[in-house]
Amino acid sequence: QVHLVESGGGLVQAGGSLRLSCAASGGIFSSYAMAWFRQAPGKEREFVATINWSGGRTYYADSVKGRFTISRDNGKNTHYLQMNSLKVEDTAVYYCSAGRGANVYTRPRDSDSWGQGTQVTVSS
Numbered sequence: 056q057v058h059l060v061e062s063g064g065g066l067v068q069a070g071g072s073l074r075l076s077c078a079a080s081g082g083i084f085s086s087y088a089m090a091w092f093r094q095a096p097g098k099e100r101e102f103v104a105t106i107n108w109s110g111g112r113t114y115y116a117d118s119v120k121g122r123f124t125i126s127r128d129n130g131k132n133t134h135y136l137q138m139n140s141l142k143v144e145d146t147a148v149y150y151c152s153a154g155r156g157a158n159v160y161t162r163p164r165d166s167d168s169w170g171q172g173t174q175v176t177v178s179s
Contacts, residue, residue: 062075087156094172
């Protein structure tokens with residue numbers, strides 16, 4: 056199973072930017088899709104963005120489309136979530152996940168591995 060470690064969370068004012076990173080080890084990183092999910096207090100974990108094995112296909116939740124960008128560097132076994140124009144409602148713990156296959160996915164149950172999560176807090 057792939058081991059995932061997120062970094063890059065923090066506190067930012069509304070309208071600001073953050074970049075999350077997710078470093079993978081223990082698997083063939085370039086063979087599987089990756090995704091980001093988030094979970095706010097009292098809410099279910101929700102899909103944010105996903106990218107296929109090559110980086111050639113991405114898909115976003117409507118709530119973040121046009122503001123967030125997912126990318127990956129297979130040479131560094133790392134994928135990223137660039138978050139711009141952050142809103143208070145983006146506040147959550149963000150989790151990266153590795154998929155069970157090479158194609159994009161949006162359901163938490165399609166994740167094979169999870170990172171420990173990183174807190175993103177957006178203040179007004």
